[in-house]
Amino acid sequence: MLQSKLFTKTRKEAPKDEVSKNAQLLIRGGYIHKEMAGVYSYLPLGRRVLERIEQIVREEMDKIGGQEIRMATLHPSEPWKQTGAWDGVDVVFKILSRTEKEYTVGQSEEEIVTPIAAEYVLSYKDLPVVIYQIGQKYRDELRAKSGIMRGREFTMKDMYSFHETQEDFDRFYAQAKEAYLRVYERLGLVAKATEASGGAFTNKLSYEFMVLTEAGEDDILYCNSCSYCVNVEISDQKEGDTCTRCSANGVLSQAKASEVGNIFDLGTKYTKDFTFTYKNKEGIETHPIMGCFGIGITRLMGVIVEALSDDRGIVWPESVAPLRVHLVELGGADNADVHTEAAELYRELTEAGISVLWDDRDARAGEKFADSDLLGLPLRVVVSEKTLAAGKFECVERASGHTSHKSISELIGHLTANG
């Protein structure tokens, strides 16, 4: 990708109506565009990041048997009235058509997925079923805030599972928990599986997956010795208390965190609402047990920026960076050899399957470096008169600042070995 052709530009200053770090940096970098409070469009670089996050989530969901679907965005009001959400859940958007017919858009999609599953699950032999989608969600929040971390429109992976027995549900629930932790690890985040309230339909606990960040909206208590972590909303303990779950007498610390996923036992709430039954081994109509598993894709993107950026800009982990290499050509407009060398490097890297943003603009070094820091691609490779003379390119890792000098073959070897 040529930076001179990229239609977005960086800017020095963030718009004054954005206070959150994630929105400031993402707008300055040209990753996103604000449409209105809580609603953002994702521009070429931002879209690439989202797609990479989605792909990691997709791979991990597929590994535990998830089958991806895509549900409708526009929904009839009837199923929402059937479950009580139309009048009972105040974040549900209500749309009135010109013929006065009522519609809504999904804020979570039990109302849509349950009837779909019911159509195909007729026998205990058809269970379990695990289906998910990655798509837009809409919530009529009274107040959007924190940039892309809490909007009225956002991207979520929502997965639903249907089971014959509680034991089978519990087995899958444990698998899902592990899959979630793998997702966050691959994204370069440290997430804690946090005990939280189970919501409206169960007395059981649920897990929220929390990433420690000052930008978060939740407060959690976590043990410094074991993996125990709990949302303060449901905890009767406090900071400094001894952890009751671990054998090592760990101490609880309190911290701000952002919820980037949750997994719920829905019991038979929805399968009963939609009279979804299957015939069990005895031939008796039975309601499946249902689970719901969410991951906030756009929120994850915001959390990654919040958690990993520094005072010069964004620092993308290798796993989600929009492109791997920022090829920065210095003085190429006045030195044809530099430009030719940069073009050659661009060609070879691209042919080796490595994604490259080539800063081929006629701009000064300071501006290019500042832009490079802001955009936050993992590896900057500089081509200039200096590097031509040295016969090696200057390679700087964005995250660590570590600098090395490599030939084309060394660079490609390095990137393909770690790719």
Next chain:
RNA sequence: CGGGGCGUAGUAUACCGGUAGUACACCUGCUUUGGGAGCAGGUAGACCGAGUCCGAUUCUCGGCGCCCCGACCA
């Protein structure tokens, strides 16, 4: 939804009851070239409506929008 704040070029800001200045960005030219360059010239702006006033971007009221705190977030 309660409370607070803010709406001036693409972005960030200044001043002002007499129609607006600066910086960056953008366009033209020259110089410069390893950490957001310099000079010269240029394009571009008062959220909407009503009121007060000879005159409103400025004051008042209403609307809309945006931000923050809180509440809310099955």
